[in-house]
Amino acid sequence: xxxxxxxxxxxxxxxxxxxxxxxxxxxxxxxxxxxxxxxxxxxxxxxxxxxxxxxxxxxxxxxxxxxxxxxxxxxxxxxxxxxxxxxxxxxxxxxxxxxxxxxxxxxxxxxxx
Amino acid sequence: xxxxxxxxxxxxxxxxxxxxxxxxxxxxxxxxxxxxxxxxxxxxxxxxxxxxxxxxxxxxxxxxxxxxxxxxxxxxxxxxxxxxxxxxxxxxxxxxxxxxxxxxxxxxxxxxxxxxxxx
Numbered sequence: 275x276x277x278x279x280x281x282x283x284x285x286x287x288x289x290x291x292x293x294x295x296x297x298x299x300x301x302x303x304x305x306x307x308x309x310x311x312x313x314x315x316x317x318x319x320x321x322x323x324x325x326x327x328x329x330x331x332x333x334x335x336x337x338x339x340x341x342x343x344x345x346x347x348x349x350x351x352x353x354x355x356x357x358x359x360x361x362x363x364x365x366x367x368x369x370x371x372x373x374x375x376x377x378x379x380x381x382x383x384x385x386x387x
Numbered sequence: 388x389x390x391x392x393x394x395x396x397x398x399x400x401x402x403x404x405x406x407x408x409x410x411x412x413x414x415x416x417x418x419x420x421x422x423x424x425x426x427x428x429x430x431x432x433x434x435x436x437x438x439x440x441x442x443x444x445x446x447x448x449x450x451x452x453x454x455x456x457x458x459x460x461x462x463x464x465x466x467x468x469x470x471x472x473x474x475x476x477x478x479x480x481x482x483x484x485x486x487x488x489x490x491x492x493x494x495x496x497x498x499x500x501x502x503x504x505x506x
Contacts, residue, residue: 308495310497315396315478315500315502316499316500317391317393317480317497317498317499317500318431318480318482318497319497320494320495364430364431374421374433374436375421375433375482375495376433377430377431378430379429379430380428380429380430382428
């Protein structure tokens, strides 16, 4: 079945520390991968996406992610987090162009001073 | 960038009444709209996909007679929760896809969400 798994429901981290939020997806011939951030009572904002090409994708707010086909992963990383990065992060996948997005369970990133 | 305006941002209604939520694409034509439901501390669950001018496609387990979706124009889609009950209380989010590629390629733009509370 097509699915996305975010391995960590909560990730606490201190300010200025690096962070990695993990995401694995069920394998398919073609995949389109996304990371979104959601602040309380708000919609989703796109951080970055992988459609094709370079496996290292850079997004907004200093985030980046690496597409690893052999491990079916798309982990999100940031070298130094800020308090303002505290939010819910969702990994999502689409298995065809323009098709519906399947979301992971979400990871709550909590940045502490 | 592309913007999807969703209204209202929150609504409280009495049990048994109907509530309409609107999503408008402000600077692009949304040929496809997706409607999601999100419970507290949970992920987004796709409810239905609507294409302009045609009937919505509902996900398994979603009552189409209860959650009426209308996508009559390329810039407006509505979700009506009919005969709402407390268990319908949730956060509803729409997402629009640009069918003409005028915005960021393969972009999905999300509305800001609607917090529905049925009392």
